[in-house]
Amino acid sequence: MAIHPRLITCLSLAGAGGFVLVGGCGTGTGAEQVGAADEHLTAAQCAYFDVDGKDTICHKTGSTTHPYTIIKTNEQGCINGHAGHAHDYIAVGDPTCQGGGCLPAGAPCDATLPCCSGATCTDGTCTVTCTPTTCEAQGAACGTIPDGCGDTLACSACADGGGTCASDDTCGCPLPPGLSPECASNVWDAAAQACELTFAGVDTACFGGGTCNGNGFCGTPSTTPLY
Structure with missing residues (x-):
């Protein structure tokens, strides 16, 4: 009997790390979204992003329709089953594996994800090089503004406060x-x-x-x- 390549990947990973899968490696239609990473996560990231004994990972499946799946695993499973696995990355700021995450200042960094705006990867750690402004500091209730560090900010106070954002970025x-x-x-x-x-x-x-x-x-x- 032929075994689907994705099932082979899941069985191999289960044996390697003993982790728990969430939304992936199942037979149903889990919440899988497309993500992006150039290299792989590291053991240092597994330790740094451990929350209550669990890491949330975007795992590269090899599938063309669902390239990434969301996995929750304990720290040791992250280290043994995913650190070094090509294109796996921590789902920090990217809970649905859509490729929009970034590593906060102070986090271990490599080529898996960029450091968040205002920080650069220096000697393996995201180091602050610029302090981004805020929507509040600029008095921007809505619209998109430069953050002062080469990135942009999406200001949402208007919508959060019950208003609507006009085409000129004023709140009505x-x-x-x-x-x-x-x-x-x-x-x-x-x-x-x-x-x-x-x-x-x-x-x-x-x-x-x-x-x-x-x-x-x-x-x-x-x-x-x-x-």
Whole structure:
């Protein structure tokens, strides 16, 4: 009976490291995404990124449709089964193995992943060479801005605070459905990093000769029939 090449890879790795597979090397359709790495991870990275006794790894499968699969293994399984395995890398900042991760300052580094913006791989360690700015420091609630270290920052405070980002990277805060623009306003509060909804008083005139009800709605005046 012919054995699928991917199953051979899984059986070989299970024997080598005794690790636990998550989302990969199974018969179902696991959460596998395409990642990228030029070399392989190291034993030092296995130790550094151990969280509660486990490492999360993007493992090169050899499959053309699912080149990488996500694996969780203990530190020894990481060292014995993956350190030195071509193209395997730690899934730091890249939980779905899409190739978007980077190694933080202070982490052991090699050719598997680049150091994060502001750091370079020096003598085997990601060393800080530049301090990136932040969206908050630049007053940018939305859009993409330079981080000052050759990379970019995606600013998301506007969306997180209930607003929408306009084409000119300014934050807008639309009124909830049904509210009258004469009776309510919704503006971006930069200090609070959120949209601030306020209501006009009950004596405020609004559309159609009505008055605001104090909760953002415009009420039309009642009419008295003539007899």
